[in-house]
Amino acid sequence: MTTLSAIRNARIVTSQEHFSGNLSFAADTIVSVAAGSSQVGEDWEGDYLIPGLVELHTDNLEKHLVPRPKVHWPVLPAILAHDAQIAAAGITTVLDALGVGDIDPESVRSTMLASCVDNLQRARANGLLRVDHFLHLRLELAEENLLDMFLPFLNDPALKLVSLMDHTPGQRQWTDLSHYRIYTTGKRGWSNEKVDSMLENMLERQVRYAVDNRRRIVESCNAIAKPMATHDDTTVAHVTEGVAEGIKICEFPTSMIAAQAARQHGLGTIMGAPNVVRGGSHSGNVSAAELARADLLDVLSSDYVPASLLHAAFMLQKEGFSLSKSVNTVSRNPARMIGFADRGEIAPRLRADFLRVRVVDEIPVILQVWKSGQRVI
Incomplete structure (x- = not known):
């Protein structure tokens, strides 16, 4: 009984x-x-x-895998430390956002994807995880070997979301190259000389690979009804491109006009919880609070700070959200956005x-x- x-x-x-x-x-x-x-x-x-909170996009696992530049931590212990931090933040269902491809050949994203997926499965099978972990694969469209890296995971039942990213400097999140330089010299530890040497290479890679990669990935995901998100939409054209491809989620729009276009086309909009807590975007883009005041915000994501998720949700009450509507942005809304009807x-x-x-x-x-x-x- x-x-x-x-x-x-x-x-x-x-x-x-x-x-x-x-x-x-x-x-x-x-x-x-x-x-x-x-x-x-x-x-x-x-x-x-x-x-319990539902998290659709957190880079937190990568911080445990590389706690300092060029320091790679053992994968299973990194996953367990990440899981404990996620649970302590009140997140009971998480999509671990793993990058596929990168602009930096030395990045963990280029070398540890398969090991991360394998060890998440191992931890899950052995009952080592406190919360439910699924996958969100973040695809860098200018990656030369993107299809070879991504397609082996397409039919993994743990994969719940695919996002299409293009971090080539000069557009989307990095329209202002000065913000890009500050970010890469700070977080990635690049010298100014390395930033300069990489810029030309990144632009060349975008021209050669991004369009074809995007077309083939969209076709593959649509064939099995795998949810997709656009990433860092800045213009109306960015949004309408995604709509034409069958995409239903607009992740981290960088401008008010992109967020307005997403709402007009029925896309769900995700913004970063750290953006709310800090009072703005670290890249100088539209703030989550501005979108909340315009009623253009559907979901918050902790992005790079798990503890920000609940804090930001409660702060939304200062932007005119009721407590229930605020809590929905970190529970019910993200759960329904990716098809979970049993929680949130x-x-x-x-x-x-x-x-x-x-x-x-x-x-x-x-x-x-x-x-x-x-x-x-």
Whole structure:
């Protein structure tokens, strides 16, 4: 007989409202959610009960694989450290965003993709992971060997999203080359001389490979209905190109006009949570807060800071979002965007993924994390 567990005196946030009430769950499923008082269950003392977060794009694993420039960490320990950090951030379902191809031949993305996928499968099979991990493959379209690198993973059931990227300097995210130079000399550790030497090579690679790679990847993904996202759209033409290809997700648009075009064409828009917390884009592009105020923001992604996801969601209330609408951007909306109907909100018959959160000085602090009815933090 399945044991029924209960929580009382919690501020429960559903997809439509929030209220003081109680929740019960059995095994991995929510059984009931109700407003009002109860004498049954663990007393949460008025703390928030919100859905487990759903993350569609985080580069966090790469930081554990290369904790310093040119330092490569063993893959399985890096994955387990990443998993622990993701769980501590309240993320119960994550798409690990792994780059396929890169502008830098020394990059981890060029050498460790297969090992990352293999070790994620190994960790999953051995029950080593606290949360659910899936794949988001980020395809650098100017990569000469992109198809050979990507196609072996196309039919992997863990692959839930493919994004089409072109980080060639001078357009999209890097329209302003001064921002590009600051980024590459800082994060990648390149010298100014290396930046100069790489620019010509990157432009040549884009001309030779990007268009054909994009066409063949779109055809391959559409053939098996694999969800795709555009990346760093800047112009209306960027958005309409993706629409014509059957793409449904606009990831990190860099301008207001691109975000407006995405909404007009029915695309879901993802923006970075660090953008919200920091108050703007590190590349000098449109801010997530601006898009929120214009009601053009559907989903937040933690991108490079897992802990930013919940923090940014609560901050959206200052941009006119209700608490439920704010929480939906990091739970229900991303789950539905990639076809997960069993999680992402607090409701009966859905999976018992939820967080206990206390707000201290306007900062949401995660006290407990539950995934499939089991406490993992």
